[in-house]
Amino acid sequence: MRTFVKVDNLTHSFGEKIVLDDISFQVKQGEIIGLLGPSGAGKTTLVNLLTGQIMPTKGTIIFEALDTGKNLLKESLRTEKKETAWSDFHGDQSDLLQILNPEKKVSFHRKKTVNAGIMMDHFGLYDRLSVWSNLKIFAKLYKVSEQRIDELLEKTELSQAKKTIVGKLSKGMKSRVNFCRALLKKADVLFLDEPTCGLDPATTEKLHKLIAEEKKSGTTIFLTTHNMYEARKLCDHILLLNDGKIVERGVPEEICLKYCLKNQIEVILKNGERHEIPNTMESAKVLAEWMKQENILSIHSKEPNLETVFLYLTGKELDQ
Amino acid sequence: MKHVWIILQKQWQDTWKNKAVLIQFIMFPILAAIMKNSIQMDGMPVNFFVNLFASMYVGMAPLISTSSIISEEKEKNTLRVLIMADVTPKEYLLGIGSYVFCACMFGTAVFCCLLNDVTTSKRILFFFIMAAGIIVSVLLGAAVGVGSKNQTEAVSVSVPVMMIFSFLPMLSMFNDVIAKIAKFTYSEQVRILVEALGDGKIHTVGAAVIAGNMLVFAGLFWILYRKKGLA
Numbered sequence: 001m002r003t004f005v006k007v008d009n010l011t012h013s014f015g016e017k018i019v020l021d022d023i024s025f026q027v028k029q030g031e032i033i034g035l036l037g038p039s040g041a042g043k044t045t046l047v048n049l050l051t052g053q054i055m056p057t058k059g060t061i062i063f064e065a066l067d068t069g070k071n072l073l074k075e076s077l078r079t080e081k082k083e084t085a086w087s088d089f090h091g092d093q094s095d096l097l098q099i100l101n102p103e104k105k106v107s108f109h110r111k112k113t114v115n116a117g118i119m120m121d122h123f124g125l126y127d128r129l130s131v132w133s134n135l136k137i138f139a140k141l142y143k144v145s146e147q148r149i150d151e152l153l154e155k156t157e158l159s160q161a162k163k164t165i166v167g168k169l170s171k172g173m174k175s176r177v178n179f180c181r182a183l184l185k186k187a188d189v190l191f192l193d194e195p196t197c198g199l200d201p202a203t204t205e206k207l208h209k210l211i212a213e214e215k216k217s218g219t220t221i222f223l224t225t226h227n228m229y230e231a232r233k234l235c236d237h238i239l240l241l242n243d244g245k246i247v248e249r250g251v252p253e254e255i256c257l258k259y260c261l262k263n264q265i266e267v268i269l270k271n272g273e274r275h276e277i278p279n280t281m282e283s284a285k286v287l288a289e290w291m292k293q294e295n296i297l298s299i300h301s302k303e304p305n306l307e308t309v310f311l312y313l314t315g316k317e318l319d320q
Numbered sequence: 321m322k323h324v325w326i327i328l329q330k331q332w333q334d335t336w337k338n339k340a341v342l343i344q345f346i347m348f349p350i351l352a353a354i355m356k357n358s359i360q361m362d363g364m365p366v367n368f369f370v371n372l373f374a375s376m377y378v379g380m381a382p383l384i385s386t387s388s389i390i391s392e393e394k395e396k397n398t399l400r401v402l403i404m405a406d407v408t409p410k411e412y413l414l415g416i417g418s419y420v421f422c423a424c425m426f427g428t429a430v431f432c433c434l435l436n437d438v439t440t441s442k443r444i445l446f447f448f449i450m451a452a453g454i455i456v457s458v459l460l461g462a463a464v465g466v467g468s469k470n471q472t473e474a475v476s477v478s479v480p481v482m483m484i485f486s487f488l489p490m491l492s493m494f495n496d497v498i499a500k501i502a503k504f505t506y507s508e509q510v511r512i513l514v515e516a517l518g519d520g521k522i523h524t525v526g527a528a529v530i531a532g533n534m535l536v537f538a539g540l541f542w543i544l545y546r547k548k549g550l551a
Binding site for chain 2: 126
């Protein structure tokens with residue numbers, strides 16, 4: 001898989017407060033990348049930077065899968081807060097990277113945003129208009145057929161509510177309309193901010209299926225979530241942010257195994273007793289004895305889950 | 321231009337369900353119709369209420385509705401979503417501005433129908449005077465909308481501003497001091513121009529004051545837009 005986006009030494013501050021501190025990472029095309037972290041960790045700022053809504057204080061964001069000589073004509077170069085039109089550049093990306101010298105605090109920012117589908121944490125829906133009218137506005141902007149609206153409403157089980165005024169919908173339904181809007185156009189990248197927050201398990205499952213379908217079609221997805229089960233289930237890689245820094249990154253399973261320091265097995269017996277025994281040869285004898293007596297109700301390896309790792313690394317509760 | 325048209329259509333749909341904005345467009349034309357038909361006094365100029373309410377309408381409806389629409393979209397983040405959908409700030413502002421302008425021109429058409437003893441050419445002139453006033457008011461409303469973070473802030477600024485521009489034309493008829501100040505405002509000049517409709521004179525002062533107001537508010541809008549941006 002080719003690299004989709006390359007982020008180098010990205011720093012962003014609001015006044016004196018550094019929100020993102022010198023972070024670097026790469027995302028491959030067609031991956032689902034999970035952005036995890038407590039509130040205030042810098043997840044939303046990172047998404048805002050990636051979507052071109054705000055300018056970085058320092059660092060570079062290169063959408064490699066999209067950058068061609070032509071695309072670069074649309075870019076802007078920013079030097080010490082002074083934005084200069086970048087219309088005369090005709091070189092390729094390597095030329096550009098040479099010019100963008102981080103030591104000189106030169107930052108790079110896309111003036112034209114990438115072809116992105118965005119589901120933000122706030123709904124941004126027109127409360128007085130119906131579900132259909134809301135989606136129709138964006139279908140027109142994206143030049144997407146009405147059939148696509150119907151298709152998405154069907155998949156998110158909103159067909160019955162398509163004539164309902166958005167202001168009268170529940171939070172979960174608004175979230176689904178927001179999700180539909182993000183999926184309306186065929187985007188190169190999707191930014192989903194807590195897409196299943198407030199949804200029932202059945203609808204959550206359907207949305208997970210839709211996200212997986214998008215990934216299958218080659219869309220790169222940034223998924224911000226507080227749901228560790230969701231992160232482990234959907235994400236190829238995760239970035240765990242805390243206080244503006246990446247404190248952990250990688251494949252969810254591998255991260256969990258990395259923090260599996262105790263290497264223990266949990267056994268629950270039929271009489272309700274719960275035992276945590278070390279994963280060693282000595283324990284095998286005890287286990288064999290319980291098995292002979294047909295006394296075991298369940299047996300689990302005791303590796304930490306993402307939630308445990310999250311708490312260990314951030315020292316904060318999930319919804320903080 | 322397609323995006324401008326989509327914004328205009330969106331706003332058209334929304335207004336029918338947005339009573340706060342809808343009332344701005346219809347209140348003064350209805351009031352003018354009621355007052356014209358219910359109050360008739362000896363010596364009263366033939367189009368007194370129509371002229372008065374038309375100038376008040378120019379100072380109120382475009383200003384309040386433009387600032388209200390922009391600030392609401394900022395507050396509810398719909399503006400940000402539109403910008404993310406590749407609608408440029410210029411397209412958005414043009415869409416909202418043209419929508420408010422068109423809606424106010426419908427109101428102007430009602431005022432025009434209420435005018436008595438006026439020739440077609442004078443009615444066309446009436447449209448032009450009103451259009452100039454509405455454009456100035458839209459610019460002022462856009463400046464207030466862009467400069468405000470949310471609807472509450474927009475209302476706290478737009479209401480006193482609206483009171484000044486909307487009520488000065490009426491108050492100036494009763495007080496000479498106010499009249500001297502009011503003559504520098506576009507709404508007062510709109511009243512003077514529609515009252516003198518087709519008197520054969522060239523009102524350069526009126527046209528200059530409206531043009532001057534237009535430049536000042538366009539400048540104010542530009543400064544605020546550069547400083548605060550849109551979304």
